[in-house]
Amino acid sequence: MSEVHVHRVQPAWKKNALIDNDTYLKWYADSVKNPDKFWGKHGKRIDWFKPFSKVKNTSFDGKVSIKWFEDGETNVSYNCIDRHLKKRGNQTAIIWEGDNPYDDKKITYNELYEHVCRLANVMKKHGVKKGDRVTIYMPMIPEAAYAMLACTRIGAIHSIVFGGFSPDALAGRIDDCKSTFVITADEGLRGGKPIPLKDNTDKAIEIAAKAGTQVEKVVVVRRTGGKAGWVQGRDVWYHDEIATVKADCKPEMMKAEDPLFILYTSGSTGKPKGVLHTTAGYLVYASMTHQYVFDYHDGDIYWCTADVGWVTGHSYIVYGPLANGATTLMFEGVPNYPSQSRFWEVIDKHKVNIFYTAPTALRALMGAGDEPVKKTSRKSLRVLGSVGEPINPEAWQWYFNVVGNGKVPIVDTWWQTETGGILITPLPGATDLKAGSATRPFFGVKPQLVDGEGKVLEGAADGNLCITDSWPGQMRTVYGDHDRFVQTYFSTYKGKYFTGDGCRRDADGYYWITGRVDDVINVSGHRMGTAEVESALVSHDKVSEAAVVGYPHDIKGQGIYSYVTLMKGVEPTEELRKELVAHVRKEIGAIASPDKLQFAPGLPKTRSGKIMRRILRKIAEDDFSTLGDTSTLADPAVVDDLIANRQNKK
Ligand code: ATP
Numbered sequence: 128m129s130e131v132h133v134h135r136v137q138p139a140w141k142k143n144a145l146i147d148n149d150t151y152l153k154w155y156a157d158s159v160k161n162p163d164k165f166w167g168k169h170g171k172r173i174d175w176f177k178p179f180s181k182v183k184n185t186s187f188d189g190k191v192s193i194k195w196f197e198d199g200e201t202n203v204s205y206n207c208i209d210r211h212l213k214k215r216g217n218q219t220a221i222i223w224e225g226d227n228p229y230d231d232k233k234i235t236y237n238e239l240y241e242h243v244c245r246l247a248n249v250m251k252k253h254g255v256k257k258g259d260r261v262t263i264y265m266p267m268i269p270e271a272a273y274a275m276l277a278c279t280r281i282g283a284i285h286s287i288v289f290g291g292f293s294p295d296a297l298a299g300r301i302d303d304c305k306s307t308f309v310i311t312a313d314e315g316l317r318g319g320k321p322i323p324l325k326d327n328t329d330k331a332i333e334i335a336a337k338a339g340t341q342v343e344k345v346v347v348v349r350r351t352g353g354k355a356g357w358v359q360g361r362d363v364w365y366h367d368e369i370a371t372v373k374a375d376c377k378p379e380m381m382k383a384e385d386p387l388f389i390l391y392t393s394g395s396t397g398k399p400k401g402v403l404h405t406t407a408g409y410l411v412y413a414s415m416t417h418q419y420v421f422d423y424h425d426g427d428i429y430w431c432t433a434d435v436g437w438v439t440g441h442s443y444i445v446y447g448p449l450a451n452g453a454t455t456l457m458f459e460g461v462p463n464y465p466s467q468s469r470f471w472e473v474i475d476k477h478k479v480n481i482f483y484t485a486p487t488a489l490r491a492l493m494g495a496g497d498e499p500v501k502k503t504s505r506k507s508l509r510v511l512g513s514v515g516e517p518i519n520p521e522a523w524q525w526y527f528n529v530v531g532n533g534k535v536p537i538v539d540t541w542w543q544t545e546t547g548g549i550l551i552t553p554l555p556g557a558t559d560l561k562a563g564s565a566t567r568p569f570f571g572v573k574p575q576l577v578d579g580e581g582k583v584l585e586g587a588a589d590g591n592l593c594i595t596d597s598w599p600g601q602m603r604t605v606y607g608d609h610d611r612f613v614q615t616y617f618s619t620y621k622g623k624y625f626t627g628d629g630c631r632r633d634a635d636g637y638y639w640i641t642g643r644v645d646d647v648i649n650v651s652g653h654r655m656g657t658a659e660v661e662s663a664l665v666s667h668d669k670v671s672e673a674a675v676v677g678y679p680h681d682i683k684g685q686g687i688y689s690y691v692t693l694m695k696g697v698e699p700t701e702e703l704r705k706e707l708v709a710h711v712r713k714e715i716g717a718i719a720s721p722d723k724l725q726f727a728p729g730l731p732k733t734r735s736g737k738i739m740r741r742i743l744r745k746i747a748e749d750d751f752s753t754l755g756d757t758s759t760l761a762d763p764a765v766v767d768d769l770i771a772n773r774q775n776k777k
Pocket residue numbers: 392393394395396397398399400513514515516517518539540541542543544545565626627628640642643737
């Protein structure tokens with residue numbers, strides 16, 4: 128293992144922090160010793176119409192049943208809006224930053240209330256009832272948040288489909304949860320380019336109808352005014368509809384375990400799963416993690432760059448921040464439009480204090496050099512966050528030193544669509560940081576490492592990451608397929624939630640996610656996470672991004688095949704290839720040196736920017752006739768180039 132960069136908590140981080148290290152240790156110990164008491168107390172952070180008397184009722188055995196606060200009643204939109212109105216009616220709830228830097232607006236909590244109530248009334252008017260599924264296929268505009276909150280207000284279950292998905296992917300998700308009501312926009316706008324959302328919706332509705340689900344109503348927000356098809360009787364304009372209804376709508380009484388939303392996973396490893404989250408536990412957990420992980424203080428300007436189509440957008444753009452009465456920034460555009468400085472310019476423009484993004488964006492921006500960052504101030508920043516993939520130590524250091532000027536803590540947050548909220552993470556004023564480690568579990572989270580046979584590994588170890596007890600934000604089932612839920616998450620290691628991720632715990636008890644278990648490479652009996660080899664490659668100053676997979680090797684069992692994207696302007700040469708192999712050998716050791724190295728102008732990624740190693744594995748095996756489910760691939764053309772230049776041609 129190459130050198131570990133440790134960054135101790137700085138005095139400035141501790142000064143006003145909500146949690147210091149002693150508090151973390153005490154709270155953590157309490158939370159795992161007596162979850163009923165701990166969550167009984169923190170369950171009261173949200174408002175209840177009917178208080179709960181039971182806290183935790185969960186079992187990971189047999190049929191698996193997960194219930195939190197089960198006899199309580201509440202409403203998510205009430206908690207995200209109404210309860211703030213007295214104190215914060217005129218405070219900004221949402222700052223919207225458009226794709227075009229001259230396009231922005233602010234929405235107060237009072238305004239949010241009215242928008243959400245009106246849309247809720249529109250849905251009611253068209254017959255949407257508690258428990259109905261509503262599909263949201265929207266650009267990153269405030270109406271997307273209104274739509275989510277309006278569903279929760281009347282007890283409808285939303286299913287958001289990322290606006291970058293194709294008609295086929297949208298149709299599959301509409302049909303999977305039998306959703307007959309869709310909210311969309313005429314077009315989206317990203318990086319100056321329109322995205323035909325309404326046209327895609329029309330196509331998807333045809334496909335879904337053939338599969339057996341007939342969409343009856345489509346509410347369309349006018350975003351660009353671009354041309355879009357229209358079906359009389361089925362399609363209605365958002366702006367027309369909201370003018371016909373009242374500006375108040377009573378929030379529905381929801382049981383704690385009533386479904387809140389369905390969200391399909393990113394599809395990095397195969398067919399997406401319809402993850403179901405329920406009302407109260409999810410909100411308690413999302414709001415609590417938002418507050419403590421980001422050390423959120425009243426008045427902070429908070430920005431998470433995710434899309435609401437991903438779970439990060441659900442929990443940390445909308446539900447967590449709004450439940451906490453925060454000001455949350457919603458960004459319509461992309462990191463490099465109109466320039467490579469966009470993120471940092473937005474931070475300066477809105478005086479952002481807390482910034483949360485993904486390694487894929489950081490690696491891309493790092494590839495463009497320091498200049499676009501350095502020309503901005505970023506003085507307002509107090510906390511930086513990362514999520515979605517392991518962050519390579521090199522990218523971590525760049526984030527810390529260049530973006531944060533060495534003064535701002537980074538929270539590397541590990542979690543999943545399934546977990547609802549962050550499970551392993553540093554806390555800014557409490558946790559000494561190690562570049563590339565997600566560090567320690569959040570309150571109430573009990574991680575465990577096991578080997579392939581399920582044997583529990585103690586102390587410093589490398590294994591498969593499980594969680595041994597429930598936390599309130601946990602998914603409750605796969606929508607409509609509880610057997611698949613039990614099979615996928617609780618059958619590999621009996622009585623435990625298996626995350627699918629590989630993980631190393633060091634001597635300090637810090638957790639390092641090493642990649643997905645399916646991606647672990649076994650070279651001559653040595654198990655290696657993909658993250659480690661990739662990080663070694665990325666630490667070379669000519670490399671911008673790397674992906675590593677195993678392929679069958681006669682002598683070693685598995686060989687290491689690496690795909691490398693170079694920094695802007697660097698020529699791929701034979702000499703450089705040798706230099707990179709030697710570099711990995713120096714950083715990790717001979718055992719990890721790549722057997723094959725392919726220069727790749729682009730890597731296959733999901734729409735959320737994650738590398739799809741299963742496709743790379745197929746190409747490395749020279750077996751690309753069946754690439755599996757590629758419906759979540761962002762840019763299929765990348766794959767053709769990789770196949771054409773493969774190094775293992777038979
Ligand atoms: P699918 O489950 O459909 O294959 P997915 O796993 O990519 O897709 P998500 O729920 O969006 O869907 O992603 C969760 C996964 O992302 C985690 O299991 C982990 O592999 C990775 N991940 C998220 N955050 C981190 C992090 N901070 N460090 C390392 N890995 C992370």
